[in-house]
Amino acid sequence: MRRLNVKKVISVIAPMYNEESLVREYCETTFRALEVLQEKYQIEIILVNDGSKDQTWNYMLKLQENYPFNISTVSLSRNFGLEGAVYAGLQVSKGDLTVVMDADLQDPPHVIINMVEQYEKGADIVLAKRKKRSNDNYFKRTSAKWYYILLDELSGKIRLERDVANFRLLSREALNKLLNLPEVNPVFRVTVPFLGMKTAVVEYERDKRFAGETKYNLKSMIRYALDSVTGISIEPLRKLMILGFGSGLICVLFLILTIISKDAWKTSFFISLVISMFFCVMFFALALVGEYIGQILLEVKRRPTSIIYEYNPRKEPRKESIDEIC
Numbered sequence: 001m002r003r004l005n006v007k008k009v010i011s012v013i014a015p016m017y018n019e020e021s022l023v024r025e026y027c028e029t030t031f032r033a034l035e036v037l038q039e040k041y042q043i044e045i046i047l048v049n050d051g052s053k054d055q056t057w058n059y060m061l062k063l064q065e066n067y068p069f070n071i072s073t074v075s076l077s078r079n080f081g082l083e084g085a086v087y088a089g090l091q092v093s094k095g096d097l098t099v100v101m102d103a104d105l106q107d108p109p110h111v112i113i114n115m116v117e118q119y120e121k122g123a124d125i126v127l128a129k130r131k132k133r134s135n136d137n138y139f140k141r142t143s144a145k146w147y148y149i150l151l152d153e154l155s156g157k158i159r160l161e162r163d164v165a166n167f168r169l170l171s172r173e174a175l176n177k178l179l180n181l182p183e184v185n186p187v188f189r190v191t192v193p194f195l196g197m198k199t200a201v202v203e204y205e206r207d208k209r210f211a212g213e214t215k216y217n218l219k220s221m222i223r224y225a226l227d228s229v230t231g232i233s234i235e236p237l238r239k240l241m242i243l244g245f246g247s248g249l250i251c252v253l254f255l256i257l258t259i260i261s262k263d264a265w266k267t268s269f270f271i272s273l274v275i276s277m278f279f280c281v282m283f284f285a286l287a288l289v290g291e292y293i294g295q296i297l298l299e300v301k302r303r304p305t306s307i308i309y310e311y312n313p314r315k316e317p318r319k320e321s322i323d324e325i326c
Helices: 023-033 056-066 082-092 111-120 138-153 172-179 188-195 218-232 235-260 264-301
Strands: 002-005 008-016 041-049 071-076 097-100 125-130 164-171 199-204 308-312 320-323
Touching (some): 008 023, 023 041, 023 056, 071 082, 082 097, 082 308, 111 125, 111 164, 111 199
Antiparallel strands (some): 071 308, 097 164
16 A cells, blocks of 8 residues: 655745845745754745735745745735734645744744644644843833733733734644634734633744834834724723723712812812813723724624735645555
8 A cells, every 4th residue: 555645734924014125034044944844844934925015026926936835925915914914824824733923033933843842742822922022122112011911901811921922823723713713803913812722832032123124113003902902802891881980989079079178279170180181081981982883893894804916825745655565
């Protein structure tokens, strides 16, 4: 009899937007780092062009000609943002293991080896956790810290690991369950913990960006944070109820203070300041409710996270066979 020697496939998804200076270096660095896995696994890199305006897509196609059995290329019809690019890669991934990572080489590709080890021990999801953020500026470190604290506080029953971004490994089963979720505006780092499958964590130190500049500005971070908070649970709305009840109690206390105070004008002035503060809280609450309504609108429209304009899958390598005597 003849038995096919079929290796499992590791699909590594690398979203890129205007990263022409990174395409070749990222792929070659990743292939070198994962060379030790090639005895047991086939390595596939899925390059996702998120509507780049430079030569990123052309460089992807040229590199695919050099690595026809290891590189697949995806081009979106326009720029959909990080989440759209990630989910486009997830949709075309056929790997037994799928890894999502940034393509700027701040996430070292060799960490994937440790992630695969955890997968082989039985984990369906492996998270890559940053030990420290020494290469980030003070604002980025502080905002990221409070982002994870806030998200964890508002996550309800979902357990979130702090300092874990999109650098994750998913088994085939985990990926199938993720893609079966009905959401059309998902946040990857929120929907993955929602699955609640067996999860492992590996720690690593993040490197500096190899080339170019980050495309993630303050506006993008705020939008991403709002999508995360409103997408994870309805816990923020419940917190607003508590905040409203507490504000009502404070108003009653100040009313009593005004009645019994001898310097009523001073108290009235202070109360005016407090009322102004409460109005700020009220407008914040309205804005948060508006974000939830916006999320409902997106879900009702059922528009896709992204639109794939062109997909060039890798060529399938010839299957080796092993002769067996029965």
